[in-house]
Amino acid sequence: MLNVNLGPFALQVSHLLLLAALLVATGVGHLVGRQQQIGIGNSLIDMLWAALLAARLVFIATWFEVYRNAPWSMLDIRDGGFTPWAGLVAASGVALWRGWRRPPLRQPLLWGVTAGLLAWGAMFGVMGALDKAAKPGLPTVALTTLAGEPTQLAAMAKGKPMVVNLWASWCPPCRREMPVLAAAQQQETQVTFVFANQGEDSAAALRYLSAGQLNLANVLLDPGTALGRAIGSTALPTTLFYDASGQLVDTHLGELSAASLASKLNQLRTRTDPLTKE
Template identity: 70%
Template sequence: MLSVNIGPFPLPLSQLFLMVALLVALGVGHLAGRGQKTGGMASTLSDMLLVALLAARLVFVALWFDSYRQEPWSILDIRDGGFTLWAGVLAALLVALWQGVRRAALRKPLVLGLAAGALAWGGMQGALNVMNEEAPVLPTVVLTTVAGEQVQLAELAAGKPLVVNLWATWCPPCRREMPVLAAAQQKESGVSFVFANQGEDGAAVLRYLSSSQLHLFNVVFDPATALALAVGSRSLPTTLFYDASGRLVDSHLGELSAASLANKLQQLRAPPAVTSPPP
């Protein structure tokens, strides 16, 4: 599962987990500081979050600046998911340390709250990882090629790492990111790309691709949106990243930028860790 619906709006699980962890941290911190003049627990957590997001974004942009150079205004569009986790965590901890040094009464509630929030996030993420490990390596959904043949993702992967883009012609962010994915498909010969249209008539899709002059390989049709249901995605576009063994290693809900796609492809190409044989 990649997302849940909050009313009519899909919410990525990563964002939901973060919201829950912050609420747990706030609740535990408030209880731990009850009867003391701690104050500022909520403002401290919000400061940590804001500084973490800013630091994580700035470091990511610095690392992938060449990808942003031609469209510098895209730096402000954080919907591409371009954040460097370690930079955000470090910045948040520095804010917490600074607040703890300045306000002694806040130290215990802050430490306990952050520990509880981290445990809550870790527990939810761990449960999700277990669910993903128990799921089939690749969805066994039957898709239809442009030639009208039936095919599955494992056949299209051909033993390579696999990027699967779930999209539709009526989806503006899908259309905006398509040239980025098309360019990556032309460049990345060691990675297979599949463009799985969700819920549309094949003739309409081909007319769109022809009029937009997009040159894509491995365009397939999924009129019943069975693939989106199989992976638990409730929003478009969704991009899935599988390693050569068919294990889901990453995903992205929403529009990809050249930088965020390059970052995920770099992780996808990373060699698997070598484990020593048992004695």
């Protein structure tokens, strides 16, 4: 499962797991420090902000050449461009600094952070195991080509890594990211890009592609949105990254920037290269 729906809002499961871990950390820190009336909520918030800022800045620095062409996109964190290890280092630095300045805070903060990390790891592990058991490989969902011919994702793979984009013509972020994906399809010839339209017929898809002058290969139709249900996502756009063996390597909910797509493709190549050499 990639997201859950709360009314009209689609919330990423990964974000909910992080929120749950923060609540666990806050609760445990409160219990440990209650005799001295010490809470760690403010420290955890500062750690979170420092982690987000550092992770974003390092990601931008890593992919600066890509961001250079669209500098304002550096501010759009919806592309999911973060470097986790940088965030972890920054959060640890804030925790050490807070503990050094306020010795009574050390024990509640240590126990709270430890409990939060353990809770996050356990929840993430359980979700990962459930997803792996439910989706061992490429979804076996019946799709059709724009010409009306039946097909499946496995028939499109051809032994290459695969990027599967779930989109619709009425979806603004889908339309914004489509030129980025179209350019990548032209450049990344060792990766199969598939564009699975959700809930529309061929006329609507062709009308959008023609109006946008998008020359895309491997455009498929999923009028019943069965693919979205199979991978556990009702949010659009959703992009899935599979290695050459058909195993899911990464996912992205929301609009992809050129930098975030380049980062995902780099991860996909790293995962695929050892298989290619064998």
